Amino acid sequence: TAMADLADAAGVSRGAVYGHCKNKIEVCLAMCDRAFGQIEVPDENARVPALDILLRAGMGFLRQCCEPGSVQRVLEILYLKCERSDENEPLLRRRELLEKQGQRFGLRQIRRAVERGELPARLDVELASIYLQSLWDGICGTLAWTERLRDDPWNRAERMFRAGLDSLRSSPYLLLADA
Known part of the structure; x- marks a missing residue:
């Protein structure tokens, strides 16, 4: 169960978790806050190409998600063990918030790359951001659940x-239609 996983991650018994906290959702939310607070985000205003910032952010987050640690454990709970129910709604919202933060970060960097001429002016930045997030999700899943990259x-x-x-620079399928 999620509480057993939380207790294990915290190094205490499940009973200790229940005994200390009246509301297990509050415990889960606190663990999310603690784990997500450890996520490192590169300086978006650094004087480096936006695509370099995207690469550093993507690879850094990938390592935090796939290597053993609190971020990896919390994400495993949120994505694999958290049922869609009214009781878990606050956790599902927290998961959605994390996804939206990542999406907004990607959108900002892609827009910045377009403004700086790193990417084509006609790039559909929203589709490019979804594409990049989907690619990242796939790489993350491959690292976490398969041996393909061992x-x-x-x-x-x-x-x-x-x-x-690189495909953001060259794929015609990521460009807006001619006006």
Whole structure:
């Protein structure tokens, strides 16, 4: 159960978690806040190309999500063990908020890259952001749930992510239609 996972992650018994907190959702939300507070976000205003910031952010978050640690454990609970129910609604909203924050970060960096001429002016930035997030989700799933990248996983994951960033420059399918 989610509470057993939370207790294990905290290094205490499940009974201790229940005994200390009246509301298990509050415990889960506190663990989310603690784990998500550890997520490192590169400086968006750094004087480096926006695509480099996207690469650093994507790879950094990928490592935090796929390597053992509190972020990985909390995400596993939110995505694999949290049922869609009224009781879990606050957790589902927290998960959605994390996804939206990532999406907005990606949109800002893609827009910045377009403004700086790193990406085509006709790029459909919303579709490009969804594409990049979907690619990232796929790489994350591959790292977490399969053995496909077992040989040199981080180098290969970065190469795939770089290929996705490169496709933002060159894919005609990510461009807005001619006006």
